[in-house]
Amino acid sequence: MPESPRPRVAALALAVGLVLADSSIVVLALPEIYRELDTSIAGVTWVLVSFNLVMALAAVPAALLARRVGPGRAASVGLAVFAGAGLACGLADELSTLIVARCVQALGGALAVTAALELLPATVGSERRAATVWAGAGATGAALGPAVGGLLTELVSWQSIFLLQVPVALVAAVPILAVAKHEAATGVIEPELRRTGRPHLWANLALAMVSAAIAAALFLLVLLLIEGWRLSPIEAALVVSAMPLAAILGGRLADNVPDARSRAAAGAILVSGGLAGLAFLPKATIALTLPPQVLVGIGLSLVLSALTETALGGRAPQAIHGGWTISSRHAGVVIGLLALTPIFTADINQQRHDAIDAGTAVILDSPVSPLLKLDLAERVSERLEEERGKVPTIGPAFEPLPADPVERAEVEQLQGELQDQLDRGATHAFSTSFILAALLGLIALLPIALARRVDL
């Protein structure tokens, strides 16, 4: 009786989803890591950047290695390295250790993901079907990553994100081990040598630009929600779940439009539109982030699948071209993060300063007695010192509230006005970065327009 391919397809999809989720799974944990490891925003960004940078650099060499040593063996070793490095990440108590472990994790991940694409055609029966399963698993992982990471950070700890990856990676490796054993027993590694064809330049370039915009959207939105609006990781996870939910809708929409270039263009426009919406939020309200997230979610689903299909279509071997798409996507993420982090870090410091000045002005210009207002200014000052450069929760500075009902009402009103100024500052601090990310999405329309030849 022939062996059912289902467990192996599921294992390969799980491996791809797990590794590509790792690109974004720590996004919601970054503020927690930032506090616990006592680092800077620029420093903590490297937890994300290091993984994506190594993935970008290692994806194509990993694909070549997978073809040379055998995709079964490569995927098994890749998943083992990924799991081991995940364990090291979970046990890291310093930023430098965490970043090194993330780099090793990316090496293992690159090997597993590209080898999976080489294994899938034989498992599912066709290269086209393999590309669809591979791209779908990757998109699902990338979309679900932040929400899962947020839930784990809140319910357990940021370390649990990495520790949980260990058993999942090992479970995914089990069905693939059979292929590795077969490769070792038969010595058959590369049944035929085919021309690899040139990588699809325009599709990969567009993938890089769009990925930069999407990474920025996710990273900036999470920081806005947690650091700016003081949401907990679990609350932020629920909020950003709007994006993967919308991505499911986008996937259905994509099924009805056969032209990949139109899907890619529409997706890039929606991603840019959503990002521009986030840049011009008229109030610090969660509900107002939802419509832009829906646009980004639908857009990312349309554009990523269309560009991946275009980059892989008619090209062989799939692992090498899959490697190029992985490389482009992760290079885009790195570019997006490295280009925008210094901009919003500078903006958030400036806006925090402006917001605190505006809040103090509200206190000084208020009708409360001079002694009380200076006492409040003092307490606000102390609160700022306690929060050491972060956007502060201002409530404790107003406690205890005055016993006199008139004064109490005045102070409560002041508290609301001061918090409003801080919310304005925190929200406005991200505007420039969101606009730049939206521009990146729009610039991606140029390579999409040039990608005339679609080999599907």
Next chain:
Amino acid sequence: MSGRALIAGSIVASVLLVGAYLAAGGSSYEPEKVQDPCKPREWTNPQGLGQIANQFTISALDGAACRLGVSRETLARALATPEARERFTRRYGIDDEKLARAIRAGLVRAVDDAEEAGALSPLLAVPLREALQRIPLEQAVEIVNDAQAFLGNVESFLGPAQGILEQLLP
């Protein structure tokens, strides 16, 4: 669905969203700008000692902040506690003498503003100005922080003298 319809729909959705957010004030949702402390701030017809003290404090902070080249808000937070003051002087490279001169200048501006607004008699303003130009730093900070007590004392000590002067003057 055709590719063109999908692209057109994407453009419309994006433009509608951004347009709606801009119309709702998305481009101006930022902290309010604080006023330049060097620009005169009008006194709003103060009634009673509490309100006069309030505006006196604001004027003093404005005057001192203008002299130091910082915002009134930054200075108010800096004068709140000795620790905050130390952080402020370290950050801006200001020594005690410079800070004292600035606060004295601010207090004199407050007296000028109070006199101009009719909240302080010229007969009280003249000696007050003279006295404030010479007071030590700690006392100057104390006056800014508790202008009500200071003005209350001025009223009780110099008030009777003002009455005598008004009787003597033609």
